[in-house]
Amino acid sequence: MRKQIAAANWKMNCTYQQGEKLLDDILKADLKPALHHEVIFAVPFPYLIMAKSLVSDESSFNISAQNCHHKKSGAYTGEVAGEMLHSIGIKYCLVGHSERREYFQETSQQLAEKIDILLENHITPIFCCGEPLPVRESNNQNTHVEAQIKESLFHLSADTMLNIVIAYEPIWAIGTGKTASTAQAQEMHAHIRSVLTAKYGSEVAEQISILYGGSVKPSNAVEIFGSKDVDGGLVGGASLVAADFIDIIKALK
Numbered sequence: 001m002r003k004q005i006a007a008a009n010w011k012m013n014c015t016y017q018q019g020e021k022l023l024d025d026i027l028k029a030d031l032k033p034a035l036h037h038e039v040i041f042a043v044p045f046p047y048l049i050m051a052k053s054l055v056s057d058e059s060s061f062n063i064s065a066q067n068c069h070h071k072k073s074g075a076y077t078g079e080v081a082g083e084m085l086h087s088i089g090i091k092y093c094l095v096g097h098s099e100r101r102e103y104f105q106e107t108s109q110q111l112a113e114k115i116d117i118l119l120e121n122h123i124t125p126i127f128c129c130g131e132p133l134p135v136r137e138s139n140n141q142n143t144h145v146e147a148q149i150k151e152s153l154f155h156l157s158a159d160t161m162l163n164i165v166i167a168y169e170p171i172w173a174i175g176t177g178k179t180a181s182t183a184q185a186q187e188m189h190a191h192i193r194s195v196l197t198a199k200y201g202s203e204v205a206e207q208i209s210i211l212y213g214g215s216v217k218p219s220n221a222v223e224i225f226g227s228k229d230v231d232g233g234l235v236g237g238a239s240l241v242a243a244d245f246i247d248i249i250k251a252l253k
């Protein structure tokens with residue numbers, strides 16, 4: 001079975017102490033996820049080491065960065081390099097979250113460079129894609145998401161592609177309380193898998209975890225995650241409440 005993932009995206013929330021308590025409260029639930037489950041916390045840079053040390057005894061729990069710079073190293077004041085994340089043992093990093101594409105004008109080319117830097121540093125990119133509302137309203141979401149995937153991922157070989165996690169996040173559903181319907185999510189996930197199949201073959205496409213993101217909460221997680229091509233979720237708001245994220249982890253199939 002493909003890896004089923006519950007990934008928390010804390011964004012720019014929580015003080016150090018609040019983050020520590022949140023993680024502690026989730027770990028205290030003693031969840032014991034199945035072998036094909038993985039729980040990931042994408043935390044702000046200053047908390048990476050603390051979070052990594054808190055989950056160090058849990059085999060299915062991992063820590064992710066929320067971003068890295070697209071250049072290897074150098075005179076980029078305030079930025080964080082892939083090799084820095086590698087040097088502290090980080091295994092995942094979000095790439096191309098819609099907030100970064102929008103507020104920091106990240107381009108597909110830069111995202112492709114980030115993907116390469118991360119893979120060189122043995123870090124699994126969680127590649128985010130998704131359409132804004134006007135694109136959905138004009139029914140062009142499939143073309144939009146397909147282009148995002150082609151532009152930033154299709155330079156990879158089939159072997160390398162196996163080290164990518166994809167998160168489909170319709171922008172109109174992020175932080176809005178509005179969730180894609182289960183049918184809309186499944187339809188897009190199946191489309192993404194068909195795009196991957198056309199390029200890399202079904203053996204590769206069937207192994208890639210595709211997460212859904214956009215107002216996932218305990219009340220909708222079981223149904224959304226239950227869809228055939230949905231392999232868990234990338235969760236913003238609900239990941240900041242321990243009880244909610246615990247229920248979302250329990251919703252993994």
Ligand code: PEP
Pocket residue numbers: 009169173174175176177213214215216234235236237238
């Ligand atoms: C996100 O930021 O990746 C996200 C899906 O946020 P929310 O769950 O709050 O919609």
